[in-house]
Amino acid sequence: MLSDARLVAAKDLRIEMRSKVATNQVLPFALVVLILFAFALNQDPPALAAAAPGLYWVAVLFSALLAVQRSFAIESADAAGEGMRLSGLDPAGIFLGKAAAVAVQLAVLEVLLAAGMAVLYGARLQDPAMLVASAGAATVGLASAGVLYAALAAELSVRETLLPLLLLPVLAPVLMSAARAWQDSMSGRPGLGVPWAELLVVFAVVYVSLGVVVAGPVMEVT
Amino acid sequence: MAPAVHLRDALALAGRFPALAGVDVDVEAGEVVVVRGANGAGKTSLLRLCAGLLALTSGEGRVVGHDLRTRRREVRRHVGLLGHSNHLYDDLTVEENIRFGVASGGGRLDGVAAAMDHFGLRGRLAGVPAGRCSTGQRRRCALAVLLARSPMLWLLDEPHSGLDPEGRHLLGEMIRRGSQGGATVLVATHEGDPFASVDVAASGPNPREIVMGGGLVVSDRPASMAAAGS
Numbered sequence: 001m002l003s004d005a006r007l008v009a010a011k012d013l014r015i016e017m018r019s020k021v022a023t024n025q026v027l028p029f030a031l032v033v034l035i036l037f038a039f040a041l042n043q044d045p046p047a048l049a050a051a052a053p054g055l056y057w058v059a060v061l062f063s064a065l066l067a068v069q070r071s072f073a074i075e076s077a078d079a080a081g082e083g084m085r086l087s088g089l090d091p092a093g094i095f096l097g098k099a100a101a102v103a104v105q106l107a108v109l110e111v112l113l114a115a116g117m118a119v120l121y122g123a124r125l126q127d128p129a130m131l132v133a134s135a136g137a138a139t140v141g142l143a144s145a146g147v148l149y150a151a152l153a154a155e156l157s158v159r160e161t162l163l164p165l166l167l168l169p170v171l172a173p174v175l176m177s178a179a180r181a182w183q184d185s186m187s188g189r190p191g192l193g194v195p196w197a198e199l200l201v202v203f204a205v206v207y208v209s210l211g212v213v214v215a216g217p218v219m220e221v222t
Numbered sequence: 223m224a225p226a227v228h229l230r231d232a233l234a235l236a237g238r239f240p241a242l243a244g245v246d247v248d249v250e251a252g253e254v255v256v257v258r259g260a261n262g263a264g265k266t267s268l269l270r271l272c273a274g275l276l277a278l279t280s281g282e283g284r285v286v287g288h289d290l291r292t293r294r295r296e297v298r299r300h301v302g303l304l305g306h307s308n309h310l311y312d313d314l315t316v317e318e319n320i321r322f323g324v325a326s327g328g329g330r331l332d333g334v335a336a337a338m339d340h341f342g343l344r345g346r347l348a349g350v351p352a353g354r355c356s357t358g359q360r361r362r363c364a365l366a367v368l369l370a371r372s373p374m375l376w377l378l379d380e381p382h383s384g385l386d387p388e389g390r391h392l393l394g395e396m397i398r399r400g401s402q403g404g405a406t407v408l409v410a411t412h413e414g415d416p417f418a419s420v421d422v423a424a425s426g427p428n429p430r431e432i433v434m435g436g437g438l439v440v441s442d443r444p445a446s447m448a449a450a451g452s
Contacts, residue, residue, distance in 0.1 A: 007326060077312060
């Protein structure tokens with residue numbers, strides 16, 4: 001399973017590096033979202049700084065949606081996904097590989113967006129240990145839940161519009177927990193963010209485990 | 223020795239429509255079988271069933287010794303299906319696509335170079351993204367994956383599609399070599415004379431021709447009889 005996951009993740013990351021969709025489209029999109037929020041709340045800089053963690057994670061959430069959709073779009077061209085299924089790769093390995101590739105892209109995006117948030121919103125990124133830990137758990141949760149739901153919707157003709165409807169409510173706990181963990185951390189009270197970070201870890205563990213278990217039936221049905 | 227393909231009264235649905243309506247087929251290991259029939263006759267469905275991509279709704283089905291109902295993943299490890307798509311990623315190069323196709327199918331990467339050589343994909347073309355290749359070059363990539371993987375059962379659905387005369391000759395050569403190496407080959411085509419496009423009549427050991435219609439096998443005879451019109 002893990003060797004299959006490595007193979008799929010390496011293939012997906014190579015395609016993304018080659019196509020530059022993540023850097024030329026997903027990242028600019030996330031930055032535009034941050035900038036638009038800055039315009040909307042520009043009259044009230046303290047409110048903008050206070051809302052920064054929530055706005056940051058909304059931007060990450062939307063970007064995750066694009067990254068996940070892109071991850072499955074490359075499989076639909078020339079029936080490449082069918083070829084992968086036909087090859088006999090372990091479905092759990094395919095799930096883990098795709099989730100890992102999305103997580104890597106999101107991690108890079110989060111670092112760049114955090115810099116953008118500091119510049120645009122004047123946010124102070126304190127207590128990096130809590131920020132990194134909660135972001136890591138949130139990233140794994142976003143990627144694993146996203147890939148699982150995208151696999152469910154992969155063969156539907158309405159997948160582009162259906163996936164956000166299915167996925168965004170599921171990811172709401174990640175948005176809320178990550179925003180609270182970062183808010184507590186950035187306001188100098190990292191201890192208050194620990195339960196939120198723990199919730200993120202639970203979410204990530206649940207969705208990685210669920211994905212590994214149900215990937216076979218999900219990919220077989222679709 | 224168990225047959226490579228054993229189907230009895232096999233029923234498979236495409237949605238609610240019976241794509242295969244009770245097919246009986248036995249193919250021995252090492253045989254070359256040409257599957258003929260008009261559009262919608264069930265040729266592609268037969269190949270997809272044998273590849274474990276189409277579910278067996280009722281009847282019996284065993285492919286390379288594995289039950290099609292319960293062990294479809296094991297079947298896929300031993301089967302190579304070249305369908306209407308080539309299963310290539312546009313942003314990967316020709317060589318990267320072939321290496322991924324072989325590695326994901328559990329094949330040995332040391333056969334990649336020879337397979338690329340066979341289909342004239344070495345040199346400059348190896349580094350070209352598949353998205354910039356012509357239809358025929360993409361077909362050659364997909365065939366090279368199959369050749370390098372060298373599965374036990376080759377399922378070729380209109381394999382000559384997009385190939386120039388040289389590519390067709392190389393395909394025929396590949397089938398001949400595969401068959402001599404013990405592989406079982408099923409070639410589906412709707413062309414009137416499949417042997418004109420897939421050069422197996424003179425090369426394969428006793429090729430057989432199955433004609434399908436309406437999701438059923440309507441005739442099953444040696445290719446030599448079919449060619450003679452008997």
